[in-house]
Amino acid sequence: MIDLVPASEEEAAGIVRAHAQEGRALAISGGDTRSGFGNAVNAEDRLRSTGLSGIVAYNPGEMVMTAKAGTPLAGVAAALAENGQMLAFEPMDHRALMGTSGEPTIGGVFAANVSGPRRFVAGAARDSLLGIRFVNGKGEIIKAGGRVMKNVTGLDLVKLLSGSHGTLGFLTEVTFRVPPRAKTEETIVVSGLNDAEAANAMAAAMALPVEVSGAAHLPLTVTWKFLGGELPEGEATVLRIEGLPSSVDSRAAKLLSAMAPFGQVVRLDRAASRQLWQEIRDVAPYADGTARPVWRVSVAPGIGHQLVAALRLEAGVDAFYDWQGGLVWMRMEADPEADLVRRFVKALGGGHATLIRASAEARAGIPAFHPEEEAVALLSRRVKQSFDPAGIFNPGKMG
Template identity: 80%
Template sequence: MIDLIPGSEEEAAAIIRDHAEGGRPIAICGGNSRAGFGNAVASEDRLRSAGLDGIVAYNPGEMVMTARSGTPLAMVEAALSQNGQMLAFEPMDHRPVMGTSGEPTIGGVFAANVSGPRRLVAGAARDSLLGVRFVNGRGEIIKAGGRVMKNVTGLDLVKLIAGSHGTLGFLTEVTFRVPPRAKTERTVVLSGLNDAEAANAMAAAMALPLEVSGAAHLPLTVTWKFLAGKLPEGEATVLRVEGMAASVDVRIEKLAAAMSAFAAVTPLDEPDSQRLWREIRDALPYADGTMRPVWRVSVAPGTGHQLVAALRLEAGVDAFYDWQGGLVWMRMEADPEAQLVRRYIKALGGGHATLIRASAAPRAATAAFHPEPEAVALLSRRVKERFDPAGIFNPGKMG
């Protein structure tokens, strides 16, 4: 595959116009840290954003940053850390679980709508995105949104681009909110709950006025992989509280008292809490050096454990839960079992299952993205035709 790395928005537009006129497909890529994700892309050329990097505008007082799409995520996070700010949606690093290298970019984060544990209270990546610049399939440079939320011009377009995985346009610049980072954090660990009991405990914790910012359940098969095996013995249901130190102390005490009705409670200090949630964010148990299929499943929080229980009866599956049980990370022992997974999701009220990792043969035979309802699929095709009439962007990528 030939890498095309434009140094400017205009150069990117010229490359895209040339491909559109010749009807030649082109793969869109950021830092290549999610190589192999999604459906296979049939293209000899790859358009990369690596040449479009740098922070364009950042005033910490405004809590808004504008950066070119190829800017390394590490550069963005370093600048934010220096000013006590953060990306509220806590983006995952896919490299460990996918076995890839490359450098995650801020444009790639928004193009894939990458969202971590704090998503259940802070929203997804797209909810922080205020404005974009991108090149459509005609080679036209488009600007949508603005630097403040009050400017809603093109806001729906902004949300549409986020999570489109490069099928609608080549992102060149993004503008996003950067709220203050919590001064401290603590986590309580509930030990010994099965999956169903943990779902009830997490629901109770989220209903309390204590601003829990993370709720995950780690079954016995994975607990030993977190914190280098330092978690208390047995299953672990973990609840995070963030904020000012004095407030966190009070809230964590109240949370521990309330949760003691469900299980034995153990507190984690800040360093262990931070490490644990990074490991949950990056699906550490399945960063195992294999290509065994890994699913990322989004369902209603109360049904995640039911899905896993049903699949355990028919297929080899290991799993753990984030987002109060609404995000299920599942590793299959052999085949992805896509039909089985999606049949049970439908039976339990619906959701989405995305194939994150698989070896070449099952990946080629499996639709990576969850099939859309007919009406939604029709709308998606119309949107795709409007943005990319020649159909050159990431052909085959969309599910």
């Protein structure tokens, strides 16, 4: 595959126009850190955003940043940290899980709507996105939202492009919110709960006026893979509190007291808490250098443990839970068992099961993204036709 790395938005538009006129497919990529995610793209050329790099505008007082799409995520994070700000949605770094290299880009984060543990209280990546610039499948430069202009097309272009995985357009610039970063954090660890008991404990914690910003459950099969094996013995149900030091101390004490009836309870300090949630964010237990299938399943918070219990009767599966149990990370021992996973998701009330990692052979025969209902699929096809009439962007990516 030939990499095409434009140095300007206009150059990118010219490349797209030429490919559209010839009907030649383009793989769309940023830092290529999610290579192998989604279904294979049949293209000889790959259009990459890495030549479009740099922070365009940033006034910390406005809590808004504009950056070119190929700007390394690390550079964005460093600039925000210098000013006590952050990306609220806590984007995952896929490299260890996917076995890839390169540098994640801010455009790639929004194109894939990458969201981490704080997502269930702070929203997804797309909820922080205010404006975009992108090249559509005709080679036209489009501006929407943010500091540029209001969208008058009848479609929310900002939300549509976020999570489209490069199938609708080539992002060139993004404008997004950057709220203050918490001064400190602590994590309460409740030990010894099974999956169902943990779901009840997390629900109880979320009902308290203590502003929990992270809620996850780590069964025995994975606890030893976090914090270098230094978590307390037994299953770990972990609850994060963030904010000003005095507030965090007070709220953490209240949460500890409320969780004591559920099991043995300890507090992790800021350093240990940050390391733990980074490892949860990046799915550390399954970053094992293999191609064993990994699913990312989003369901109602009280349903996650039921899904895993049902699957364990039929297949070899390991799992842990984020988002108060509503996000289930599952690693299968052998076959992806796509039909089984999605059948059980539907039977338990619905959700989305996305195949994040699998061998090339497995991905060739399985839609990586959860199949859409017929009416939604029809709308998606119409949107795709509108944005990319020649069908050159990432054909087959969304499976």
